[in-house]
Amino acid sequence: xxxxxxxxxxxxxxxxxxxxxxxxxxxxxxxxxxxxxxxxxxxxxxxxxxxxxxxxxxxxxxxxxxxxxxxxxxxxxxxxxxxxxxxxxxxxxxxxxxxxxxxxxxxxxxxxxxxxxxxxxxxxxxxxxxxxxxxxxxxxxxxxxxxxxxxxxxxxxxxxxxxxxxxxxxxxxxxxxxxxxxxxxxxxxxxxxxxxxxxxxxxxxxxxxxxxxxxxxxxxxxxxxxxxxxxxxxxxxxxxxxxxxxxxxxxxxxxxxxxxxxxxxxxxxxxxxxxxxxxxxxxxxxxxxxxxxxxxxxxxxxxxxxxxxxxxxxxxxxxxxxxxxxxxxxxxxxxxx
Amino acid sequence: xxxxxxxxxxxxxxxxxxxxxxxxxxxxxxxxxxxxxxxxxxxxxxxxxxxxxxxxxxxxxxxxxxxxxxxxxxxxxxxxxxxxxxxxxxxxxxxxxxxxxxxxxxxxxxxxxxxxxxxxxxxxxxxxxxxxxxxxxxxxxxxxxxxxxxxxxxxxxxxxxxxxxxxxxxxxxxxxxxxxxxxxxxxxxxxxxxxxxxxxxxxxxxxxxxxxxxxxxxxxxxxxxxxxxxxxxxxxxxxxxxxxxxxxxxxxxxxxxxxxxxxxxxxxxxxxxxxxxxxxxxxxxxxxxxxxxxxxxxxxxxxxxxxxxxxxxxxxxxxxxxxxxxxxxxxxxxxxxxxxxxxxxxxxxxxxxxxxxxxxxxxxxxxxxxxxxxxxxxxxxxxxxxxxxxxxxxxxxxxxxxxxxxxxxxx
Numbered sequence: 172x173x174x175x176x177x178x179x180x181x182x183x184x185x186x187x188x189x190x191x192x193x194x195x196x197x198x199x200x201x202x203x204x205x206x207x208x209x210x211x212x213x214x215x216x217x218x219x220x221x222x223x224x225x226x227x228x229x230x231x232x233x234x235x236x237x238x239x240x241x242x243x244x245x246x247x248x249x250x251x252x253x254x255x256x257x258x259x260x261x262x263x264x265x266x267x268x269x270x271x272x273x274x275x276x277x278x279x280x281x282x283x284x285x286x287x288x289x290x291x292x293x294x295x296x297x298x299x300x301x302x303x304x305x306x307x308x309x310x311x312x313x314x315x316x317x318x319x320x321x322x323x324x325x326x327x328x329x330x331x332x333x334x335x336x337x338x339x340x341x342x343x344x345x346x347x348x349x350x351x352x353x354x355x356x357x358x359x360x361x362x363x364x365x366x367x368x369x370x371x372x373x374x375x376x377x378x379x380x381x382x383x384x385x386x387x388x389x390x391x392x393x394x395x396x397x398x399x400x401x402x403x404x405x406x407x408x409x410x411x412x413x414x415x416x417x418x419x420x421x422x423x424x425x426x427x428x429x430x431x432x433x434x435x436x437x438x439x440x441x442x443x444x445x446x447x448x449x450x451x452x453x454x455x456x457x458x459x460x461x462x463x464x465x466x467x468x469x470x471x472x473x474x475x476x477x478x479x480x481x482x483x484x485x486x487x488x489x490x491x492x493x494x495x496x497x498x499x500x501x502x503x504x505x506x507x508x
Numbered sequence: 509x510x511x512x513x514x515x516x517x518x519x520x521x522x523x524x525x526x527x528x529x530x531x532x533x534x535x536x537x538x539x540x541x542x543x544x545x546x547x548x549x550x551x552x553x554x555x556x557x558x559x560x561x562x563x564x565x566x567x568x569x570x571x572x573x574x575x576x577x578x579x580x581x582x583x584x585x586x587x588x589x590x591x592x593x594x595x596x597x598x599x600x601x602x603x604x605x606x607x608x609x610x611x612x613x614x615x616x617x618x619x620x621x622x623x624x625x626x627x628x629x630x631x632x633x634x635x636x637x638x639x640x641x642x643x644x645x646x647x648x649x650x651x652x653x654x655x656x657x658x659x660x661x662x663x664x665x666x667x668x669x670x671x672x673x674x675x676x677x678x679x680x681x682x683x684x685x686x687x688x689x690x691x692x693x694x695x696x697x698x699x700x701x702x703x704x705x706x707x708x709x710x711x712x713x714x715x716x717x718x719x720x721x722x723x724x725x726x727x728x729x730x731x732x733x734x735x736x737x738x739x740x741x742x743x744x745x746x747x748x749x750x751x752x753x754x755x756x757x758x759x760x761x762x763x764x765x766x767x768x769x770x771x772x773x774x775x776x777x778x779x780x781x782x783x784x785x786x787x788x789x790x791x792x793x794x795x796x797x798x799x800x801x802x803x804x805x806x807x808x809x810x811x812x813x814x815x816x817x818x819x820x821x822x823x824x825x826x827x828x829x830x831x832x833x834x835x836x837x838x839x840x841x842x843x844x845x846x847x848x849x850x851x852x853x854x855x856x857x858x859x860x861x862x863x864x865x866x867x868x869x870x871x872x873x874x875x876x877x878x879x880x881x882x883x884x885x886x887x888x889x890x891x892x893x894x895x896x897x898x899x900x901x902x903x904x905x906x907x908x909x910x911x912x913x914x915x916x917x918x919x
Contacts, residue, residue, distance in 0.1 A: 201917035204605075204875070208714055209632040213597070214639050214847055215805045215870040221714060222631060223875050225607030239917070250911040276890060276904065344740065345757075359682075365741035367893070452691040453744035453889040464882070467577070471602055471878050476915050 190485065197245060197478035199238035202231040238475065245479040252483070253277045278461065279483075286457040288371070290439040290491070293378035298431055300379055301386025302424075306416065308387075309394045320391070327384035335448025338377055339364075370454040374445050382439070386431050393427045394420070426502065433495045440488055458484045533560035533830040534619075538823025542569040542810075543579055544594035547768050549641050549808065549844035553594075557831035567827060575599070583608040588813035591824040595637055596808050597871040598878060600629070605875050609636050609811045615825040622834055627847050629809055639809035640832045641844035643767050644868060645701055646803055646859035647793055652786040653761040656680055665705075665731055665793045665802065668762060672738035675761050684761040685738040688748040689892065695744075696884035697804070701764070703728045704869040705795045705802025716876045716918040718909050721902045729891055729898040731795065736892055744889055756780045764792065764803075767860035771842045774856055789859035791866045801863045804871035807847070876918045883908035 205227035211220045232238075247254045256277060264270040274280050304323050311319060326334065341348040342363040353361045363369045397420055405415050443459035446452060452460070458480060465477035542557060544550045554569035561567040570590070572578070580602050582589035593603065603609050611634040616623060620638075629637040647662070654661060657674040661667075668685070675684040688694035703710070708724035711717060736743055746754070748766055755763050756779055765773065776784045792803035810828050812821050830836075837846035845857035845864075853861050871877075883905050891901040913919040 200915045204917045206715075206875075206918075207632075210630075211632075211873055212628070212630040213870055213873065214626045214629075214642060214807050215864065215868075217630075218870075218872075219713070220631075220872075220874055221716070223605040225605065228605075229607070245915060248911045248914070249907045250915075256907075272895070276896060276900075278886060278908070344742070360741055362740065362742040364745045450690055450745040450747070453893070464886075468878060468882050471875075471916060473912060473915050476912070 193478045193481050195237070196475060197482050198240060198242060200241040200245060200475050201238050202228065202235070203239070204228055205231070241475075245475055246483070249277065250476060251279050251479050253279060278456070279480075282456045282458050282461045283487075285371070285374075285455045286440060286442060286459075286487075289375065289378055289442045289457065290436060292375050293382055293439050293442075294432060294435045297379045297382035297435060298386045298428065300383040301388075301431075302390050304383065304387040305390035305394055306420075308391060323387055324384045326381045327388075329381075331381060331444035332448050334381055335377060335445045338373075339449045342373060364450070367454040370449070370451050374442075374449060374451060374455055377445050377449070378439065378442065381445075382435060386435070389427055389431050390424060393424045397423050429495060429498060429502075433492060433499075436491050436495070437488055440491060441484070458487065533565075533826055535560055535562075535565050535823045535826045537564040538566075538820050540565065540567045540592065540820070540824045540827045541590045542567075542571075542592045542594065543575055543582060543590040544569065544571050545575050545596075545599075545808075546571040546573050548771065549768065549846075550594055552836065552840045552843045553640065553810075553828075553831045556833075556836045557592075557827050560827045560830055565823060565827075579603060580606055580608070583813045583815065586815040587817070588815040591813055591816050591820050592828060593811050593813065594808060595811050596643075597804075597806050597873050598881075600637055600809075600811065601873060601875050601878065603811060604631060604636060608814050610814045610816075610821060611635060612638065612812060612825070615812075615822070619826055619829050622829065622849055624847065624849050627809075629807070637809040637811040638828070638832075639807040639847055640837075641808050641846050642860055642864055643806040643808065643844070644803045644860050644863045645697070645764050645766055645792060646801070646863045647762065647790040648755065648765045648770070648773060648859070649762045649788055649790065650760075650783065650786050651788050653680060653684070661788065661790065662762070662793060663790075665702075665735075665795050668793050669734060669738075672735075672762065676738060681759065681761055683738060683740045683759065685735055686746065686751045686754050686760040686763040687732075687735060687739065687743065688746055688751045688764075689732075689736070689739075689743045690745055690747040690750075691885045691889045692747065693881070693885065694747045695888055696881040698732060698764070699728060699884045699888055700804050700871065700881065701792065702731055702795070702802045704804055705792070705798065705800050707798055707800055710872060710877070710880060711874070716874075716913055718880065718906050720880075721906055725902045726898050727795075729888070729901060732888070733892055744892065756783055758783050767845065767857065767863075770859055771856035789856070789862075791859065791862035792868060794866070799866070801866040801868040803863050803868045805864055805868050806871055808844075876913055876916070879912045879916060879918070880905075880909050883912060 205224040206221045207224045209220055209222045210217055246252055249256055257274060260270050260273045264273065275284060308316060308319055308323065340346055343349050344353065344362050349363060352363065353359055363373050401419055402415055405419055410418065441459045442457045443463065446455055446457055446460050462477045462480045465473040465480065540557065542554055544554060550571060554571055558567045558569065576599055579593050579599065583593060583603060584606060595603065613635050616628070616635060623638065627639045628635045629639055649661065653675060654671060657671065657678050657680055659671040659674045662671050672684045675681050687698055689698055703720065703724060706724040706728050708722065709719055712719045751763055752765060752769055752773065754760050755765065756773065758780060770789055772778055774784050774787050774789065778784050792801035794801055812824050832848060834848045834850050837848040837851045841852065841854040842856050845853050845860045886908055887901055887904045890896040891898060896904070910919060
């Protein structure tokens with residue numbers, strides 16, 4: 172018991188308390204602002220304006236610093252789960268496509284669609300890419316392994332925001348990748364940044380490229396532990412390279428794959444930097460991006476809205492991880508018994 | 509451009525350091541620290557303010573694009589982290605809401621002999637800030653390209669569309685127009701500009717209820733969409749800086765650019781002399797027979813924090829009076845359309861001056877305007893892409909704004 176005390180304390184302070192604080196905050200909204208009519212004058216003339224009566228608003232805040240209790244109101248409003256809008260769309264629509272289109276136009280569902288698509292496309296493909304790179308490098312002669320490993324790790328070494336900015340400039344219509352693609356497809360109006368579909372494709376490909384190395388590193392380390400005698404006996408039995416990968420290496424690496432999958436699911440669910448780097452806000456947003464834009468508003472932050480989106484993100488991560496956690500739990504129990 | 513900027517700044521520093529020894533700001537002691545946004549005009553002022561530094565007077569400036577995230581927490585602290593905040597129409601709103609600014613009237617009576625009445629930003633009769641320059645988006649066009657296409661310089665958006673069509677049809681440029689349509693700050697600003705040109709009001713008088721769901725709102729969206737037909741297909745990823753870069757690359761004939769970078773665009777020693785010498789700066793286009801330039805007017809000014817000692821406030825005000833003296837404005841005529849007494853605008857300010865003289869409207873200084881700006885940016889992208897019609901878009905903007913305004917305690 173004494174052994175886990177420090178880490179339990181750290182988890183309480185750094186993980187549990189902030190989550191509880193965000194959860195509490197998501198149930199409140201700001202107090203009704205007390206407004207006063209004022210005349211304001213600028214170099215361009217005077218206008219009748221409204222300003223916040225600071226003293227009166229401060230007094231409200233002093234009595235109830237958390238704000239006004241709103242229950243799950245923020246969660247259900249149009250900028251989050253939009254329950255009443257969804258109800259209206261489901262009860263009156265002209266077909267499935269119309270309903271889906273209108274739901275997709277709601278900010279939360281738009282962010283959720285891209286987040287889920289990114290998570291479920293990038294996670295398996297990046298793991299596959301990492302595995303293939305690991306297999307390829309494992310077969311290389313020793314003296315070039317070092318440099319090749321270094322180059323394979325580059326996408327992970329580059330800061331995601333910087334990496335996406337670099338690629339963003341390269342796919343510009345006048346830049347090397349963009350212009351080359353226009354040449355290849357013989358279409359001067361081909362702009363990767365213009366259409367929603369192409370923007371998604373670019374973000375997904377970028378995600379796979381940048382996430383591949385993590386899987387590669389873990390799988391490469393795992394490959395070093397594959398028992399050589401099993402491999403050799405498989406070869407004596409006449410197993411081809413494909414059979415050895417399928418029947419010996421993959422089962423051996425399966426627990427590792429669970430681990431990588433779990434980390435990557437969590438990582439990809441909070442996709443954010445590529446959207447900013449690729450200036451893709453018009454075509455793709457994610458849950459993390461919604462939180463960012465609430466907190467980085469023009470000059471006022473919507474803390475409560477951001478807190479609600481954060482809670483929904485946490486719920487999303489938990490739902491995603493349940494299958495993986497159940498699997499880990501079963502394996503753990505098997506080992507104990 | 510970086511190079512030119514560097515050169516301008518170092519020249520400015522050189523000029524000023526010559527007079528530094530003579531700078532008499534009348535301050536004997538105190539701490540002056542400035543928080544400001546980061547562009548040419550503000551750098552000139554901060555440098556001038558730093559001339560007042562001496563053994564007993566400390567003057568520092570933090571110039572950063574992140575100023576808007578720093579200002580409220582920094583000025584809420586007691587004592588405040590900065591004594592002076594450079595503000596504009598929109599950035600002053602949260603400081604006013606938080607009651608973080610000091611009324612300046614007493615200081616003006618004591619030290620403000622060089623100020624003009626129109627420089628004073630007054631709320632409810634109290635001066636809360638003092639403006640030193642004006643800014644707006646306005647029309648930049650390439651005279652050579654328009655001549656080649658055989659069209660007259662555009663005055664209205666109808667002219668702009670006709671000119672763009674002529675340039676495209678004659679095969680001179682495939683995409684003659686550019687605008688900053690990136691969702692985020694820019695797209696919202698584009699709507700605000702055109703809607704003001706349509707003569708619309710954003711809110712019902714005296715309250716936070718939104719009033720854009722009307723004919724002017726419909727026309728604004730339609731015009732924004734008509735313009736995109738002549739823009740590069742990825743126009744939704746252009747912010748103001750990328751628009752300028754595209755213009756300087758000679759790929760665009762007309763743009764609705766910012767007055768604050770006009771100086772670098774028309775600089776013949778800049779990155780593209782051919783574009784620079786052929787560029788004409790004009791008022792923001794009007795719409796139909798309205799006669800109102802489609803632009804929002806901005807002022808930049810300074811405010812003094814409430815939570816500082818009276819001595820530091822006194823010193824800060826005097827240092828700022830030195831920084832924004834008519835002499836500093838006269839020494840940097842290209843940096844901005846200064847509001848200081850006796851300033852003669854230079855060639856880079858023609859566009860902003862013409863827009864202001866055309867009686868363009870100011871960007872609203874309302875506490876809930878920021879929420880509307882964000883809602884506009886969130887919803888208009890889909891309309892421009894064609895997945896939503898104008899009626900639905902206006903309804904969605906209203907719904908987005910209402911949800912945010914409820915969370916913010918305005919409704």
